[in-house]
Amino acid sequence: MVKKMQLEHEIISLRARLEEAEGTLRAIHSGGVDALVISTEQGEQIFTLKGADQPFRLLIENMSEGALTMTRESIILYANRRFAQMLQKPLEKVLGSSLLDWISPADREKLQTLLDKEHGRRRLAGLNLIDGDGGLVPAQLSLINLQLDGVPENICVVVTDLTEHKCMEEIVHAERIARAKMEASERSRRTLLRLIEEQKRIEEALRKSEQQLARELETAELLQELSTQLIRADNVEALYDQLLATMLKIMRSDFATIQRFHPERGTEGELYLLRDYGFGEFDTGCWEWITPHSRSSCGLALKTRRRVVYADVLQCDYIAGSDVLEQYRQAGIRAVQTTPLLSRSGAVLGMISTHWREPHELTEGEIRSLDVLARQAADLIERNFAEEALQKAHDQLEHKVTERTAQLTRTNEILQQEIKERKQAERALQESEELYRSLVENANESIIVIKDGIIKFANPMAEQVFSCSADRITSLPFLEFIHPDDRYLILERPKKRLIKGKPENPFIYRLIACDGNTRHIQENSAKIEWGGSSAILALLTDITEFKKMEEEMLKADKLEAIGLLAGGIAHDFNNYLATFLANISLAKLFKDDKAKIEEKLANMEKATLRAKDLSNQLFTFARGGAPFKEKISIKQLIMDDIKFALSGSQVHPDIIIDAGLHMVYADAGQLSQVLNNIAINAVQAMPEGGALQVRAENTSPADSSLPLPQGPYVKITIRDGGTGIPAKYLPKIFDPFFTTKDKGRGLGLATSYSIIKKHDGHLKVESEMGVGTSFYIFLPAISPAATNSSVKDTVFQGKGKILIMDDEEDLLTATGETLTTLGYDVTLSRNGGQAVELFTRALEQNQPFNLVILDLTIPGGMGGKQTIKEMLKLDPGVKAIVASGYSNDPILVSFGDYGFKAAVKKPFTLEKLSETIKNILF
Secondary structure, three states: OHHHHHHHHHHHHHHHHHHHHHHHHHHHHHOOOOEEEEEEOOEEEEEEHHHHOHHHHHHHHOOOOEEEEEOOOOEEEEEOHHHHHHHOOOHHHHOOOEHHHHEOHHHHHHHHHHHHOOOOOOEEEEEEEEOOOOOEEEEEEEEEEEOOOOOOOEEEEEEEEOHHHHHHHHHHHHHHHHHHHOOOOHHHHHHHHHHHHHHHHHHHHHHHHHHHHHHHHHHHHHHHHHHHHHHHOOOHHHHHHHHHHHHHHHHOOOEEEEEEEEOOOOOOOEEEEEEEEOOOHHHHHOOOEEOOOOOOHHHHHHHHOOOEEEOOHHHOHHHOOOHHHHHHHHHOOOEEEEEEEEOOOOOEEEEEEEEEOOOOOOOHHHHHHHHHHHHHHHHHHHHHHHHHHHHHHHHHHHOOOHHHHHHHHHHHHHHHHHHHHHHHHHHHHHOOHHHHHHHHHOOOOEEEEEEOOEEEEEOHHHHHHHOOOHHHHOOOEHHHHEOHHHHHHHHHHHHHHHHHOOOOOOEEEEEEOOOOOEEEEEEEEEEEEEOOEEEEEEEEEEOHHHHHHHHHHHHHHHHHHHHHHHHHHHHHHHHHHHHHHHHHHHHHHOOOOHHHHHHHHHHHHHHHHHHHHHHHHHHHHHOOOOOOOEEEOOHHHHHHHHHHHHOOOOEEEEEEEOOOOEEEEEOHHHHHHHHHHHHHHHHHHOOOOEEEEEEEEEEOOOOOOOOOOOOOEEEEEEEOOOOOOOHHHHHHOOOOOOOOOOOOOOOHHHHHHHHHHHOOOEEEEEEEOOOEEEEEEEEEEEEEHHHHHOOOOOOOOOOOEEEEEOOOHHHHHHHHHHHHHOOOEEEEEOOHHHHHHHHHHHHHOOOOOOEEEEEOOOOOOOOHHHHHHHHHHHOOOOOEEEEEOOOOOHHHHOHHHHOOOEEEEOOOOHHHHHHHHHHHHO
8 A cells, every 4th residue: 555655656746747847848938937947966957048049149149230129119129239330339338229219310200100000021121320429320121020929029120231332322323423424435334334233243242141131030030930849849759850841941951861879779879860851761771770880971970979061972082982972872962961969968869961962062151050950959859868768657657557547637637736836936936036046056066256356256066165154255355265376377367358358268277275275176257247347257167086087197198108118218228238337347457547447437427327318208207297497408309319219110310400509498308208209299190201300490489479578599390291180180289188099198299288388488380281290399598509518517626514315325425425535524324314413413513514415315214305394493594405316306496495505316427516516605
């Protein structure tokens, strides 16, 4: 008995939800409500009639003629921006005014006569408008009455600016006078004939403009009628034919199909033909089921999730020689387009296709219409899904409740009454601010209002993101919550809005919550009125978890890059070790020959420095961060890295470096990564081999399109003769995760772009299909390379007490002996704790150290970062150098922020160390 009662309650609930949904749809259509809140598994969603009308508003807003709706008393209810431009007035000044106020006094009676008459068809009138400067604008008004169910009768008006037409009429009039005066002149006759022909062309252009306007109005009416049918109709199946008929009229096509995607079929899903128009049974049989591997437009669209257009199937290389081409021929098809139907979440639902018997190029208007039709078709299929699911549930329950029909009828009557009462309650709620507040408070996104830099409102979700109450949020300036490094982005945003004319959406930055945690935020904002003045409505989405995932993918990509380069690096590293050992053996043999020993020691030093460069490359790949900039000459760096990247391939380098190439402040390891990434891309683009042209030169770019300040630069050009990059991909080439490779992650060029940007430079790309690709690297220059090339490394002597801390005993002993030889009094320490004790004892004995050198990383002990903190507490004036083998450690880049005076990377030369000490102590 209990189970039976539970079943009855479930039936009542299902019927109530169904009746409520249908009643609410009717209320939206009739204007009873403006918005609908639907509860789903993902939260509550808001559907508005305004959202459904958005495509038609876009169509009207982009018309070349003015468009408006008004009451029978000529009060303007709506006007597009083109009409406001004709009047040279802001749109908000036009809305709510009387059209008669903008008409010349001499023409107002003519307009009033048209308004007073009852007409069922379009009426035309030529008259003069009054613009914002008091001038007259000749125009043609096209009026038609608009009667919708439940809405007072309005008048739609299309306004065509006839200024150019009037000017042309005056020109023609003047030419007629000239022809009367020079009737005997054959030359004047020919001139007049040409003017008449020109007038005919103008009239033809006006006729075509009117035809285009009529077609756009017809398209808008068809789309509006279809949208109305989608809202009103009870039978979804019947709407498929209505949608195909509308699509045929708008696209002027000969055939049309709509297909539904079945993901459960095969390994990748298949398309099923729901409806078709114009095809015979044989023609559609071969397309009843379509897979992503089919060469038809539907198969390619399913594979790429993008619109596919064959303007002429006979000229399409993709389907040349395939069975699909023969099927197109048999069906009489010469042109076809297929547009994917996507759900709101981006999942594929199906396809709509139109076919022509003749070659056909899509116009911009047709593309816009296809986008609207695709959205409506997707909504239709989703509704069909919902109805099928509901019908299935109904069928499963129906046999259990047959004996309760009478009771269910009574229940339905009660539900009808409840729906009626609910409508009345919703109309009351529509006039209340509480409805909108409820929507905002229950939104899944953080919603805030910013006015004069202060947060004026924050919803509950914002409290979660900011980790504090709304009272605290609304008491602080918005900038205080922004990460200090990202505040400049917020401050520059108004300037970008002035340049672009609209806000930059979406907008990403970091936010510091009240609990101290940093969150990555994606903002979409719009300008609103708040408290009688302008404010910003911002919708904030927490994308912190997405950023973490992105960072993990970046790490994985770098590890994969290390794997690809490991073989080459290990080979070179072993070569350097072999060189090092060979020179040690030779030095032992020539122990009595000082010149030979110095030669072998120089060879060992050179091999060590080359091994250092290889290890720095590994650090660069394994770990990102700010560059450790040094003054370097990049001539040898370019030659070594390009040759290394091309080794083992069929591509050979063609390198030209200008004499006197300037030096730059740069991180050699990170620049090596950039050169490697670009060179590897070039090798992949030239599978048959060829020459990679590399040119390095001094320049002072005057190109205003480059985002660089004036000054000297080093320009590196890397040009390959590969397949080239399609023009449509060039704007995305530096985007993270964008790639056209089957196994690529799209991080190589994105990382390269980021590295060059951190060096205050610029990375630019140019490409032409079938010709090749050129990358241009611009780096700020500091001085000619020749100036530094003549300077020899010098070892500097000195005096003073130096404390050295390092966990590597051999290195510690060697460094101590080296500085002792240079004249310093050296004390050694194996860890941070011992170093602090020695430092403290020296202060107590009034014999402080003049300098301390601290290793950054001490395994199992206190490293340089913590040690310098303790020493600064004892002596704020301590002079310290930080040393590390981790070349990309952020402390090496910003050593001053941690209390150090300088930084050196291991392995370092005697000349480098002595110069660094000299610069600090003397």
